[in-house]
Amino acid sequence: xxxxxxxxxxxxxxxxxxxxxxxxxxxxxxxxxxxxxxxxxxxxxxxxxxxxxxxxxxxxxxxxxxxxxxxxxxxxxxxxxxxxxxxxxxxxxxxxxxxxxxxxxxxxxxxxxxxxxxxxxxxxxxxxxxxxxxxxxxxxxxxxxxxxxxxxxxxxxxxxxxxxxxxxxxxxxxxxxxxxxxxxxxxxxxxxxxxxxxxxxxxxxxxxxxxxxxxxxxxxxxxxxxxxxxxxxxxxxxxxxxxxxxxxxxxxxxxxxxxxxxxxxxxxxxxxxxxxxxxxxxxxxxxxxxxxxxxxxxxxxxxxxxxxxxxxxxxxxxxxxxxxxxxxxxxxxxxxxxxxxxxxxxxxxxxxxxxxxxxxxxxxxxxxxxxxxxxxxxxxxxxxxxxxxxxxxxxxxxxxxxxxxxxxxxxxxxxxxxxxxxxxxxxxxxxxxxxxxxxxxxxxxxxxxxxxxxxxxxxxxxxxxxxxxxxxxxxxxxxxxxxxxxxxxxxxxxxxxxxxxxxxxxxxxxxxxxxxxxxxxxxxxxxxxxxxxxxxxxxxxxxxxxxxxxxxxxxxxxxxxxxxxxxxxxxxxxxxxxxxxxxxxxxxxxxxxxxxxxxxxxxxxxxxxxxxxxxxxxxxxxxxxxxxxxxxxxxxxxxxxxxxxxxxxxxxxxxxxxxxxxxxxxxxxxxxxxxxxxxxxxxxxxxxxxxxxxxxxxxxxxxxxxxxxxxxxxxxxxxxxxxxxxxxxxxxxxxxxxxxxxxxxxxxxxxxxxxxxxxxxxxxxxxxxxxxxxxxxxxxxxxxxxxxxxxxxxxxxxxxxxxxxxxxxxxxxxxxxxxxxxxxxxxxxxxxxxxxxxxxxxxxxxxx
Numbered sequence: 001x002x003x004x005x006x007x008x009x010x011x012x013x014x015x016x017x018x019x020x021x022x023x024x025x026x027x028x029x030x031x032x033x034x035x036x037x038x039x040x041x042x043x044x045x046x047x048x049x050x051x052x053x054x055x056x057x058x059x060x061x062x063x064x065x066x067x068x069x070x071x072x073x074x075x076x077x078x079x080x081x082x083x084x085x086x087x088x089x090x091x092x093x094x095x096x097x098x099x100x101x102x103x104x105x106x107x108x109x110x111x112x113x114x115x116x117x118x119x120x121x122x123x124x125x126x127x128x129x130x131x132x133x134x135x136x137x138x139x140x141x142x143x144x145x146x147x148x149x150x151x152x153x154x155x156x157x158x159x160x161x162x163x164x165x166x167x168x169x170x171x172x173x174x175x176x177x178x179x180x181x182x183x184x185x186x187x188x189x190x191x192x193x194x195x196x197x198x199x200x201x202x203x204x205x206x207x208x209x210x211x212x213x214x215x216x217x218x219x220x221x222x223x224x225x226x227x228x229x230x231x232x233x234x235x236x237x238x239x240x241x242x243x244x245x246x247x248x249x250x251x252x253x254x255x256x257x258x259x260x261x262x263x264x265x266x267x268x269x270x271x272x273x274x275x276x277x278x279x280x281x282x283x284x285x286x287x288x289x290x291x292x293x294x295x296x297x298x299x300x301x302x303x304x305x306x307x308x309x310x311x312x313x314x315x316x317x318x319x320x321x322x323x324x325x326x327x328x329x330x331x332x333x334x335x336x337x338x339x340x341x342x343x344x345x346x347x348x349x350x351x352x353x354x355x356x357x358x359x360x361x362x363x364x365x366x367x368x369x370x371x372x373x374x375x376x377x378x379x380x381x382x383x384x385x386x387x388x389x390x391x392x393x394x395x396x397x398x399x400x401x402x403x404x405x406x407x408x409x410x411x412x413x414x415x416x417x418x419x420x421x422x423x424x425x426x427x428x429x430x431x432x433x434x435x436x437x438x439x440x441x442x443x444x445x446x447x448x449x450x451x452x453x454x455x456x457x458x459x460x461x462x463x464x465x466x467x468x469x470x471x472x473x474x475x476x477x478x479x480x481x482x483x484x485x486x487x488x489x490x491x492x493x494x495x496x497x498x499x500x501x502x503x504x505x506x507x508x509x510x511x512x513x514x515x516x517x518x519x520x521x522x523x524x525x526x527x528x529x530x531x532x533x534x535x536x537x538x539x540x541x542x543x544x545x546x547x548x549x550x551x552x553x554x555x556x557x558x559x560x561x562x563x564x565x566x567x568x569x570x571x572x573x574x575x576x577x578x579x580x581x582x583x584x585x586x587x588x589x590x591x592x593x594x595x596x597x598x599x600x601x602x603x604x605x606x607x608x609x610x611x612x613x614x615x616x617x618x619x620x621x622x623x624x625x626x627x628x629x630x631x632x633x634x635x636x637x638x639x640x641x642x643x644x645x646x647x648x649x650x651x652x653x654x655x656x657x658x659x660x661x662x663x664x665x666x667x668x669x670x671x672x673x674x675x676x677x678x679x680x681x682x683x684x685x686x687x688x689x690x691x692x693x694x695x696x697x698x699x700x701x702x703x704x705x706x707x708x709x710x711x712x713x714x715x716x717x718x719x720x721x722x723x724x725x726x727x728x729x730x731x732x733x734x735x736x737x738x739x740x741x742x743x744x745x746x747x748x749x750x751x752x753x754x755x756x757x758x759x760x761x762x763x764x765x766x767x768x769x770x771x772x773x774x775x776x777x778x779x780x781x782x783x784x785x786x787x788x789x790x791x792x793x794x795x796x797x798x799x800x801x802x803x804x805x806x807x808x809x810x811x812x813x814x815x816x817x818x819x820x821x822x823x824x825x826x827x828x829x830x831x832x833x834x835x836x837x838x839x840x841x842x843x844x845x846x847x848x
Contacts, residue, residue, distance in 0.1 A: 114166070182202075199226055318362075342384050382436070489525050554595045
């Protein structure tokens with residue numbers, strides 16, 4: 001009783017005291033309390049205490065749920081039944097609220113079911129037990145429905161510290177109880193107020209992918225109710241909306257913190273961090289997929305028996321979803337509803353892509369609906385289809401898709417037939433997505449940081465970014481080019497360019513964004529346009545000199561020139577465009593940093609691919625080069641475009657600059673971006689100068705050796721490896737490099753004890769053979785049997801042995817992850833494992 005009062009007092013201080021230092025002390029005490037064995041009984045008592053306030057109930061329910069998930073093995077085996085009965089009583093007690101507490105109790109019972117074999121629950125396990133409870137207490141059905149919903153979800157919840165083999169058995173137990181669960185849910189359909197919750201629970205059970213015959217599901221009341229609800233305003237959110245979270249998720253994420261503001265949570269971990277991060281993981285990472293989406297996925301699952309088996313259900317689902325097509329353009333629809341409908345079409349396309357790729361009349365209806373989604377003005381909706389177009393492209397052009405046809409003639413005929421059928425769809429797709437790379441209208445008003453993010457995302461990984469939303473438009477264009485051919489795709493984009501130029505003309509104040517977007521797309525497909533293309537490329541090259549020198553547009557013009565450098569070399573008319581192209585690049589290098597960098601990159605490509613055509617222009621080229629390198633005039637180049645290949649000159653420059661480099665190393669060693677850039681510069685210097693580096697290389701290595709021990713930056717290791725490659729064969733450097741390698745290896749090996757290390761283990765075993773297996777066996781044997789069973793040890797060692805002797809490392813992944821899961825299942829176990837392994841220390845010995 002004294003401890004219970006202390007908990008209440010500490011919570012009162014945490015929520016209501018005005019002194020943060022006092023609140024922090026209370027928070028620390030509560031954290032320590034949560035880790036004690038007494039927390040089980042105290043939290044249980046306080047939850048049963050009618051005088052407990054909401055703050056106490058929330059804290060205790062969350063603590064008890066966490067204890068069941070992570071530390072159930074603290075309790076003796078005979079504690080299971082009293083704990084189950086207590087939780088059941090609490091579930092009944094809180095069936096009318098607070099919902100946050102009821103949700104935590106449901107999660108605790110579900111976690112208990114993961115830990116405890118079905119036979120311990122009585123006849124038929126927890127689902128039968130739950131059915132009996134619902135039959136006996138009709139007024140509590142909503143609470144029990146929530147528990148029925150979370151049960152299958154907990155199969156995939158790795159916060160529950162169950163051993164892997166027990167988790168697998170739990171999944172099998174639930175699968176065998178699927179018919180019982182379906183019967184419960186079907187019975188609950190008669191209660192109109194519960195239909196939404198029933199559909200939610202049905203979706204949860206579908207994720208188990210238990211093999212229920214398609215013919216059974218096609219006529220099942222749950223399926224028919226879900227499909228009929230697609231056009232029901234009352235139930236559309238539960239059956240369609242892919243953004244809807246379950247009642248459990250809403251309850252856990254909207255935890256009322258009393259006077260504790262959300263911004264203060266991170267300062268008080270006992271309640272805040274546990275509740276916040278647990279709930280954030282659930283809410284953000286696991287949105288409730290739609291019932292219909294789950295049915296679609298169910299029919300396409302690997303263990304479903306194939307489309308021919310699932311056809312009765314597929315033929316029921318597809319027409320119902322297709323009826324929603326008109327709502328994609330319904331302006332009166334809420335955006336979230338449209339997004340949910342679009343997700344249904346995208347799921348249908350992804351799941352039934354093999355059927356769609358046949359090009360039947362029925363499948364083309366789905367394709368047209370997906371084009372409708374792709375045309376939506378919101379990028380996050382349109383991009384839902386992009387994965388479908390990529391996968392469809394692979395099926396259409398890959399030979400493996402047609403091998404079942406047998407002879408070459410049949411394969412070619414079918415491939416050509418399909419490509420012809422989908423040609424118009426991909427042509428429409430190019431037009432629909434090309435504008436999505438367009439700069440936002442308010443680009444100049446964005447902060448420098450936002451502009452930098454835009455450019456890095458757009459040019460760095462080939463994706464377009466529209467106010468923070470990543471859209472892989474370049475990839476879609478490439479998919480289209482692979483189906484249509486580069487020349488056809490180029491013609492479509494050229495027409496977009498002409499259309500854009502007709503809008504903006506050559507007025508610098510006009511909207512340059514459409515023309516820039518069209519050029520960006522033309523550049524994106526450059527690898528798929530023939531170097532001898534003679535119809536469109538000459539016209540594009542003729543247009544480029546007439547475009548305004550707006551910085552972003554000029555940057556893309558320069559990049560486009562560089563992308564088509566091989567065309568300029570190979571095309572019959574390429575030579576005639578070189579003078580105007582060079583003028584454009586010279587203008588680019590005279591602009592701000594981004595156009596200058598693009599122009600310099602394009603210049604490199606032109607020189608590499610069109611070098612023979614410059615034989616008579618060396619003096620002019622040298623003047624451009626000299627002005628760029630010496631900084632004369634207005635030329636601007638980025639650092640990576642101004643390195644030179646003169647070993648002595650570079651070595652001399654690095655020696656003079658070393659004091660500045662060292663100051664940056666010392667002051668910014670914590671900054672990964674700065675260190676990566678600086679190490680990259682040193683790497684280029686080492687590669688260029690080699691033996692001319694002299695004493696500077698020793699100073700560099702001494703610096704990074706010390707910094708690596710403090711800051712663990714991977715770029716330090718990479719720079720060291722470059723030095724070892726270059727100087728490793730020099731006998732005069734052997735002793736120094738030996739000391740360096742030992743130091744780096746020692747510290748890296750220490751770091752490896754703190755992360756996942758599958759590939760390191762395999763590499764070590766392959767390098768050292770049987771001794772390494774012996775070391776692994778010796779190490780694993782130190783872990784007590786209370787943590788790792790003999791079966792788990794043997795499985796891991798056997799997998800390591802097989803992976804070490806064969807090319808495939810995948811066989812090690814599962815046993816290794818299982819062993820890691822067992823050893824990390826809660827803090828107590830982690831401390832036992834660390835204590836058992838800590839005596840082993842690394843000793844570096846000289847290998848002859």
